[in-house]
Amino acid sequence: MNEILHIWDTIVKTNTFNFAVMIALLWWICKKFNIGGILENAKQNVINSIEKSKEEKAAAKEKLEAANELVKNLDSDIASQLNEAGKQGDLLSTDLLHDTENKISRINDNISRVVASEEQTISSRLTNKTATAAVKTAENHIKNILKNTPELHDRYIQESINELDRIQV
Incomplete structure (x- = not known):
């Protein structure tokens, strides 16, 4: 029996036995707490996050391209609108001047008629x-x-x- 105890003592002191006990304990913990499922869920969450990030990146890239497309002609659009506004302003001032001259002429005619009367x-x-x-x-x-x-x-x-x-x- 001494020999068995000695063998048992040697086995317990060896790293192989300790390693085997540790593996058995880890296997039992993994089974008990479903570590494989938890790791699989975590892995799937990481994959989903990566896919979602790729989709958001693609959507952001599309928005950026659309914004760049809008901004691309912004300077020429602003210049065109300023030019059009200038033309409209010139036409408006010309019309306003013409209307004012007509009103002044009518007022002068009315004054002349009133003075004659x-x-x-x-x-x-x-x-x-x-x-x-x-x-x-x-x-x-x-x-x-x-x-x-x-x-x-x-x-x-x-x-x-x-x-x-x-x-x-």
């Missing part, structure tokens, strides 16, 4: 006032003459009667 109104009023003043002056003059020369008064009365007689006949 006011001139006629003032002229008519002035003529009426002048005629009224002339009639009053003539009336005063006739009254003064008749006052100063009473025989003219009688003579005018007689002439008026003669005229009335001639009209009635």
Whole structure:
């Protein structure tokens, strides 16, 4: 029995036995906790992450190419739009200037018509006032003459009667 113990002691002290025990223990742990499945899931997750990264990289590359395509003609598009805006501005300013000149012309025409109308109104009023003043002056003059020369008064009365007689006949 000593010999068996000695052999057993030698076996336990050798690295091979320790290695075999360690392998058996690892195999039992792997079986118990399904380490193979866990490693397979981790491996699949890594593969999926790599595939997803490749897809995202491809999508980002497509977006970058699309953005580069949009930006490629950006300078010429901006220059074209600025040129078009300049043309539109010139046309707008020309139209605005033309419209303003037309409005000024119409305003001047209206002013001329109003001034002419006011001139006629003032002229008519002035003529009426002048005629009224002339009639009053003539009336005063006739009254003064008749006052100063009473025989003219009688003579005018007689002439008026003669005229009335001639009209009635």
